[in-house]
Amino acid sequence: MSLVVLAPLRLEALALRRGLCDPGSSVVRTGMGPARAKAAAERLATDRYRGPFAVAGVCGGVDPALRPGDVVVASALRTADGGEHELAGAEVLANAVRKLGLTCVTGTILSVERLERTARRAASGHAGIVGVDMESAWLAAAAGDGPLTVLRVVADAGGRSVYSPRTLLDGALALRALRRAAPALEEWARASGPRTILLAGPRSFCAGVERAIEVVERALGRRGAPIYVRKKEGTQARLIEDHTGLDPAWLSGKRTIGLTAGASAPERLVRQVIDELAGLGPVAVEDRTVAEESIQFNLPREVT
CATH class of the missing domain: 3.40.1010.20 (4-hydroxy-3-methylbut-2-enyl diphosphate reductase, catalytic domain)
Known part of the structure; x- marks a missing residue:
């Protein structure tokens, strides 16, 4: 089965395309935010793509131990209203990421509807959140009942504001780590199947x-x-x-x-x-x- 990677942002899609090795793998840019994510998931569910599917990009780090460039593999996706979608198989991908020399943790990613100044502020009121993004929970629908994984790289951590000049440097570091992590997605895809x-x-x-x-x-x-x-x-x-x-x-x-x-x-x-x-x-x-x-x-x- 050929891997399909969903990347919300243009820079994320570019980093992933440069990192993937299998010519059968494809990257689909979906657009930023929940509205574009929902539209893309609906389109992909009825399109020619059959997966397995991966959602990949950058995120805000909530866990104080995380640093820019660390990788988060979602074991569950949560929305602000408390809805949660469990993702089995997170440890399989995390082990593939670690073999590439990257720091990787597994945990719950919270998908929010609007950009907050800090990831910790966005996750306020939600226990057990490791990272925050604006698309994964809605893009998950594209996979239907098929295999799905979510990989995000921390771009802003330590409670730093997304509007801080330092976030630009950390974002570049996160994109380099995303490119390095891309082959792990292909290894996960090769392990997928009945x-x-x-x-x-x-x-x-x-x-x-x-x-x-x-x-x-x-x-x-x-x-x-x-x-x-x-x-x-x-x-x-x-x-x-x-x-x-x-x-x-x-x-x-x-x-x-x-x-x-x-x-x-x-x-x-x-x-x-x-x-x-x-x-x-x-x-x-x-x-x-x-x-x-x-x-x-x-x-x-x-x-x-």
Whole structure:
């Protein structure tokens, strides 16, 4: 699938076009502000573009730790009226950005209807906001039910006014970072698409990484070599702590993934990995029981 990047401003579109490497990727300039964003989303939803879609540009930094040139990948989009749109798959893109040597955080981006003097003022009354822009929440409609990601680079931070002369210098820094981050969007796009997840079990049978790999391999049968839980000679296998460890390079072209976890791992961790993968495209989950549990552990005498 070919990546479609939506960029509100001319300078943003120029930076992205210079940074993208895949000739199949395209950049669409949508215009600044919510009115133009809504019109562009409506047009794109019925146009020839099929995505996956990315929204990219600059933003105002709300988090005090952010500096000009830092990258924000949206895990959710919020509007001033409190409406919120969750974006699974943010960590996959963030990991691709970090591999390029850029500082990257994930969090909620607030889309506002008018320009405020500072990003912090624009986010006043909203908890948990990392960055502020004027388009992303409305451009999201262009993707429909397909994969969508939002990448913004901080242009004004530390409560600095957008009308400060320093903002011009910081804006130039942000545009350079946006150009550098563009290849990460293509890596995210290559990882996008429908896939099947084979949930191997029983999990209590998977005592240790080696045993877990064996269970997943048996569940996969003849489906080929996917991503499992760890790297092992002759296979593609990964051990991850949670959903934040997913690397898009592992997922490119992989349409079947084996997944398992130890018996002590909370179910929510497995669910979070599945949800993160669902942010890259439709996911079908199949349970695969590959062994009957027969191991029993006797209680110590002290507790019997």
